[in-house]
Amino acid sequence: MTSPLTWLRARLSASSQDISGFHYEPADRSSHFAEAAPGLTIGTFRDAPPWIVVDVSLATTIVASWPGRLWEVQVIKRASEQPVASAGYVRATAVRVVRELPSANLFGANGEAVASILAVASQLTLEQRDQLARLHSEASDDACSQVWNRWLAESDPTSAHCGEDHRNTLAIGAGKMRSPLGSAPTVLHSVLSRRATEIDGLAAFIEDDEDRYFAPMWSKAFASLLHACFAMGVDASLVSREQRSVLIAAYDGMTGTK
Template structure:
């Protein structure tokens, strides 16, 4: 919403007019949809609710005016270790072709397997009745489990968006493979993406989800970028 471009703690923002466009206020961090990255995250209090509200289980309310309490680090959307995940997103946003090639070269099946195991461990903890428990999750970016979509919240899909933008900047159409209406990363970018995704899980996932050996496997390709520009 344009009004939030000038937002600051203590301000009241809105029209107070009971008509759209509404201010959409998420009830919890788990329901927030990250439309772009980087972005800003505000804790607010609803001053005036709209008369037209979504279903009770929607996870958000509509407001016509809100009071800005404080600004939060958007990295908290990725869990307790969100700052570490955000640092990987920053690298992805500036990735060079040389770095891409390094990540692709060191992508491993062992990393894919460890990544899948983290997903399954998380599903067993968060939703043991899920139909996706025990699946091969090496290409998984989101699984609905209660209000959460991954062990790192929106991080996998945000990384995909960030790297897609960067791939377009440095490699253009060659970064993707077109299949009808679908578009995928080309092999080199796909492997680089997987290596970055593995690093996010290594640095961001809760300790109960990743063994020490798995963490080392997941982070290996990313750590090899040290000194490479």
């Protein structure tokens, strides 16, 4: 199987018309992609930023904010200034839209289930937060950490992070798949941070020097939502039936998700 790095090196030596990949456009960003449709050409053709980022694969696509739209594109004009080959993306000044894909594809084969949890997180109430926090368990933290390590053993067995406690992990690695669910953990964190700010303001966070993190109740609620994403989204080879039940327990116990 061709690695993303090998693929990108080959593409960079090819003509622009041979380069294809994926572009994710956040819904809160104003750009030419607002009018995108299959067959259309989008871009300035000027060899200057802002560039159009074309990602090598869905697994390495960076999701700046959620929700958004996902496009398969073909590069028409490549920028002269390119990142290092291991970056996992190409800079373009113009692309042709091939087709739109479900944005949930960014989170793997079971991405729609993950996207449904993101939708709940974006509208979470304080009562639901309290329920998720109360139902959070150490057993689910352990199960989540085990999934991370099983995934690492398969995807990057030489990683220095193999065997660690990953209960608070959002991403591992660079230029490669960052989690068993792609960018889903970091997207969930962003979505819940926005919602926490909306309904709880500064009380939702603790600031320590330059760090900012969830206050205890929000932290536990986030963990319960992340565990639900793992339960519903990761490949069956990474989680046992018993672990899946533990991971989904808090989310299933929360009322008012309809």
